[in-house]
Amino acid sequence: MRALATPSLLAATVATGLMAGLFAAFSYAVMPGLHRSDDRTFVTAMQQINKAILNGWFMTCFLGAIVALGVAAAALWTHGDRRAFAFVVAALVLYLAMFVITAAVNVPLNDKLAAAGRPDRIRDIASVREHFEPGWVAWNIVRAVVSTGAFGCLAWALVLHGRSSR
Numbered sequence: 001m002r003a004l005a006t007p008s009l010l011a012a013t014v015a016t017g018l019m020a021g022l023f024a025a026f027s028y029a030v031m032p033g034l035h036r037s038d039d040r041t042f043v044t045a046m047q048q049i050n051k052a053i054l055n056g057w058f059m060t061c062f063l064g065a066i067v068a069l070g071v072a073a074a075a076l077w078t079h080g081d082r083r084a085f086a087f088v089v090a091a092l093v094l095y096l097a098m099f100v101i102t103a104a105v106n107v108p109l110n111d112k113l114a115a116a117g118r119p120d121r122i123r124d125i126a127s128v129r130e131h132f133e134p135g136w137v138a139w140n141i142v143r144a145v146v147s148t149g150a151f152g153c154l155a156w157a158l159v160l161h162g163r164s165s166r
Contacts, residue, residue, distance in 0.1 A: 009076070110136075
């Protein structure tokens with residue numbers, strides 16, 4: 001298990017950082033930009049983004065981070081690196097909070113938006129947008145903050161682990 005400590009911690013840090021960056025970019029660039037668009041453009045863009053994001057790269061980072069966090073926690077515990085282990089566990093808790101928010105809030109909102117149908121056939125597209133945008137944006141900001149916290153914990157765990165491996 002000792003040989004897995006550093007690579008799994010590094011993989012968890014990279015995957016978590018990529019997810020935090022994705023949610024942060026949506027918070028400070030994508031959604032503010034789409035907010036300035038008309039209803040049809042907004043709904044069309046979000047429907048297409050929600051389809052496009054379900055790909056191997058996203059799923060590898062999104063789910064792979066959980067696996068890497070679990071392996072890193074086990075390896076650090078076995079290795080006796082309790083200080084780094086504590087930060088990995090904190091990161092795992094934060095990452096799982098992001099995962100639950102995604103599954104309980106953002107994905108159901110995405111599904112409702114998809115179920116509304118093609119934007120050119122939606123009668124009250126402003127209402128569809130209004131039932132999607134505020135909640136999705138608010139909870140995405142929470143996901144960005146929580147996953148960034150997880151990334152920060154992992155960055156510090158790497159520092160601590162490096163110090164204990166000397």
